[in-house]
Amino acid sequence: MTAANPRSNRKPKGEGHSRRGEILAAAERIFVEHGYEGATIRKIADAVGLSSTALYMHFADKGEILQEICREAFARLIEATRDLAETPAPPEVRLRRMIEAYVTFGFDHPNAYRLIYLTRPAEAREGAQTMAQEMGGGLFDSFEAAVAETVRAGRMTGEPTLIAQAIWASAHGVVSLMITKPYFPWAERQALVDTTLDAVFGGLLKS
Structure with a gap:
């Protein structure tokens, strides 16, 4: 059986404005659930199907x-x-x-x-x-x-x-x-x- 691609849920590149909105919505929820210090860039990136590197293209830091x-x-x-x-x-x-x-x-x-x-x-x-x-x-x-x-x-x-x-x-x-x-x-x-x-x-x- 072929292993599932762990990044298969990630959306195509582009749609910058929409992607930025998704990041903000996910981060808002994660900040509240985990606290600012517990909300990592990795958690936010995973929530929207991005790599941490790709997220940094939209925002410099959390x-x-x-x-x-x-x-x-x-x-x-x-x-x-x-x-x-x-x-x-x-x-x-x-x-x-x-x-x-x-x-x-x-x-x-x-x-x-x-x-x-x-x-x-x-x-x-x-x-x-x-x-x-x-x-x-x-x-x-x-x-x-x-x-x-x-x-x-x-x-x-x-x-x-x-x-x-x-x-x-x-x-x-x-x-x-x-x-x-x-x-x-x-x-x-x-x-x-x-x-x-x-x-x-x-x-x-x-x-």
Whole structure:
């Protein structure tokens, strides 16, 4: 019997953009499952049917892969919230929709969310924290601007930065707990999100 070719599952060369996306998707999963230090180039390469040498044609090292995962994740999140920020609606409505989009992103992309918002020391050193500060800072600024507009409209009272951080912390708490503690007997997800945000906005908005 002829021995199976160990590389038979590898795809043809080419399709650079598609291949790059496959590498990022595999690495995102492996970083979460094995930790940054346990995620080797070999593991990532094997997951997409490449040799380690071929993978280096796309990325210089796993630090560059991590930074690209974070950059793409933030880009998706920024795009989702930017359109909502510009939608014609009362400022408090736009603000609520923006934080709901943030929550939805976290649940739709739990691995990316872990890497950009639940960064471990090794990942922080390799650029995840820098990317969070650069792109995440801009994202928070747009959210804070929506809060400031709501305050100017007389719908909230207080310091915009403090209010924005309180709302964000509440949303992050729900997302991070539910994706990292799946064994807990959580209530229905949307009901929990709605109840949390209703309580936060109910305490901040003027009647």
